Amino acid sequence: MPMNKKKLQSEQTKKKLADAARMLFSTKGYKGTSIEDIVAATGSSKGNIYYHFQSKEGLFQYLLEEWDREWIExxxxxxxQFTTLKEKMYGLAEQMVVNDLNHPLTRATDEFMSSEWERSDVQENAAKFIASHIEFNRKMLQEAMDKGELAEDNVQMLAVVLESLLIGLAETSKRSASGETLELYRKALDVFLDGTVKRL
Amino acid sequence: MPMNKKKLQSEQTKKKLADAARMLFSTKGYKGTSIEDIVAATGSSKGNIYYHFQSKEGLFQYLLEEWDREWIExxxxxxxQFTTLKEKMYGLAEQMVVNDLNHPLTRATDEFMSSEWERSDVQENAAKFIASHIEFNRKMLQEAMDKGELAEDNVQMLAVVLESLLIGLAETSKRSASGETLELYRKALDVFLDGTVKRL
DNA sequence: ATTTATACTGAACCTTCATTCAGTATTATA
DNA sequence: TATAATACTGAATGAAGGTTCAGTATAAAT
Incomplete structure (x- = not known):
């Protein structure tokens, strides 16, 4: 799309800044990440960050929107590719883990929401992401339930349970060796589907 | 234990400060909570907080230790009271939800760990809480597995899955009506035990 | 080639926030 | 009652961090 050299450079820089910011926010949290951190990670200047983004808050919201967009896409x-719920869930796990686009920001988002509680627009915007995520789960589970794959149950509640599990996995997997992450996700989803009790 | 009026007052004040701090940390995060916030919540003075606690960091670590102590106790x-794993888990859920002593601090702890990454002592201390929590799960699950309640499986991994679920529940339940929290926990633990798929 | 717009720099600014400390009030001790 | 220890206050300090802006370089347009 950008035919001229300048726009291209500009977009690359913006991407570089966004990538660094996403990684920092996801590991150090929203407040824990300073503009100076992003400067140090990219070699760019403070002013340049504010040239590409309105503010720290705006940068974070940009990441949220980007995340949502790319996720859906x-x-x-x-x-x-997937037919059964299990396949879908494994696909989900893979998308979440392999190109860790998803939840890196969940914790920071939550922190962001409660810390920047004042602004109703911020609140509203960020809450939407959480809600849409649960809605995504709900639809997937409802569909499987309609097909008879899942036992009849309170879908909304199961969606929240699944969301909780995924958020928690994102949390704990930051602390474990990344090689085992996908395995952990799969095991967790197996448990979600089949439980852990002994069958007779 | 404190026979004189002054010590008694002092301990009450310390408790008041700790209680307010715990609530603030759990909702606003570690960095998101300022000493000024605690001042506003308690009516106490800044200096008084530093009379009772070494620092903000020290205050947080105090809360972690207190949490661990009371939890075990x-x-x-x-x-x-509990015999089966299910009973134990419901008891767990109740302890976690009703007197929300447990996880209020999990997110803040994680933020604390990654943000205060520099100090190795802090790191070490906080990591211990996470590890001991997983160890708790592991023992409980191992016991149930030995009794034949659970299917043979990778206990360590199940312990991490359970921990993830609990962390995630703590996270999402902050956003939902508190009346439904216990119900959500129970449903989640049901899923952990029995899964969601339709049985033939 | 000159002008204009875009991309970027870094020092200065200002607010927030943790921490300190000199002083005060209250209770315990002698 | 006098002295000492304890519990507290709140203004001052200094560091950290978000934001602005005047200026520079580079590419696009005329």
Whole structure:
């Protein structure tokens, strides 16, 4: 799209800044990440960050929107590969883990929401992401339930349970060796589907 | 224990400060909570906080230790009531939800760990809490597995899955009506035990 | 080639916030 | 009652961090 050299450079810089910021926010949290941290990580200048983004808050919201956009896009591109709920969930796990686009920001988002509680627009915006995520789960589970894959149950509640599990996994997997992360996700989803009790 | 009026007053004040701090840390995060916030919540003075606690960091670590201590204590007092794993887990849920002593601090702890990454002592101390929590799960699950309640499986991994679920529940339940929290926990633990798929 | 717009720099600014400390009030001790 | 210890206050300090802006370089347009 950008035919001239300048726009191209500019977009690359913006991406570089966004990438660094996402990684920092996800590991150090929202308040824990300073503009100076991003400067140190990118070699760019403070002013340049404010040239590309309105503010720290704006930068974070940009990441949230980008996240949401790319998430939906990527999922749409591969969803048709899967038929059973289990396959879908494994696909979900893979998308979440492999290109860790998803939850790196969940904790920071939550922190962001409670810390920047004052602004109703911020609150509203960020809450939307959480809600849409649960809604995504709800639809997936409802569909499986309609097909008879899942036992009849309170879908909304199961969606929240699944969301909780995924958020928690994102949390704990930051502390474990990344090689085992996908394995952990799969095991967790197995448990979600099949439980842990001994069958007779 | 404190026979004189002054010590008694002092301990009450310290408790008041700790209680307010715990609530603030759990909702606003570690960095998101300022000493000024605690001042506003308690009516106490800045200096008084530093009279009772070494620093903000020290205050947080105090809360972690207190949490760990009370958690173990309370669990020990009621553990014998439960026999099956399901009962134990429901008891766990109740302890976690009703007197929300447990996880209020999990997110803040994680933020604390990654943000205060520099100090190795802090790191070490806080990591211990996470590890001991997983170890607690592991023992409980191992015991149930030995009794034949659970299917043979990778206990360590299940312990991490359970921990993830609990962390995530703590996270999401902050956003939902508190009346439904216990119900959500129970449903989540049901899922952990029995899964969600339709049985033939 | 000159002008204009875009991309970027870094020092200065200002607010927030943790921490300190000199002083005060209250209770315990002698 | 006098002295000492304890519990507290709140203004001052200094560091950290978000934001601004005047200026510079580079590319696009005329």
């Amino acid at each position: 990527q999922w749409a591109a591969k969803e048709h | 309370q669990w020990a007092a009621k553990e014998h």
